[in-house]
Amino acid sequence: MVKTKAEPLKIKVVVGDPNLIDWSDSSLCGILVQTPDAMGMLHDFTTLFEKAKQHGVVSCCGTDLMASVLLKPPGEMGADVVLGSAQRFGAPLGFGGPRAAFFAVKEEFKRLIPGRVIGISKDSTGCPAIRMALQTREQHIKRNAPHPIFVLHKLS
Missing domain, CATH: 3.40.640.10 (Type I PLP-dependent aspartate aminotransferase-like (Major domain))
Incomplete structure (x- = not known):
């Protein structure tokens, strides 16, 4: 999955032993x-x-x-x-x-x-549907609230 997500962004993914990492590689x-x-x-x-x-x-x-x-x-x-x-x-x-x-x-x-993560699910008829999978509670709190809380919750 990492390679799949990285490919369109032109990010090179190298899989291997973490003990053999070339730390001099500036990329x-x-x-x-x-x-x-x-x-x-x-x-x-x-x-x-x-x-x-x-x-x-x-x-x-x-x-x-x-x-x-x-x-x-x-x-x-x-x-x-x-x-x-x-x-x-x-x-x-x-x-x-x-x-x-x-x-x-x-x-x-x-x-x-990200404040929101959008996922793909199925609706009641079995058709693919886009849904909000994750959202921070912080988005619903006033900007200068005395005690902002950062909580992630699933919305399905």
Whole structure:
């Protein structure tokens, strides 16, 4: 999916071992790693995320929330962006959905998150329909509110 989204933007995606990253490459703008990986292995990416920060590279980590019970969470490792499935803590899937997920960023990236995420679903007749999948609650709060709250909620 990353390659599919990056291709029209002319962003080159390189898949490989994170220990072999060429930090001298000036076109390197971000890294995406996952723990546990496809083989179920847990990884501590603290050193990798520190190197990324030193080189001005944004670090993103996909994770399973249950993995944080055994290893320090990616946010504590230094990841700038953390995302993953939270389905195991939600209601069981019934007839395909809804699915629980999470997406978190460091404070400095908070304003770069889109205010609305539009998704594709099906209407009551089974035809494709465009819908608002995610929206920040902050959009409904007065600009100078004394206690603005930043919460994401699913609208389906």
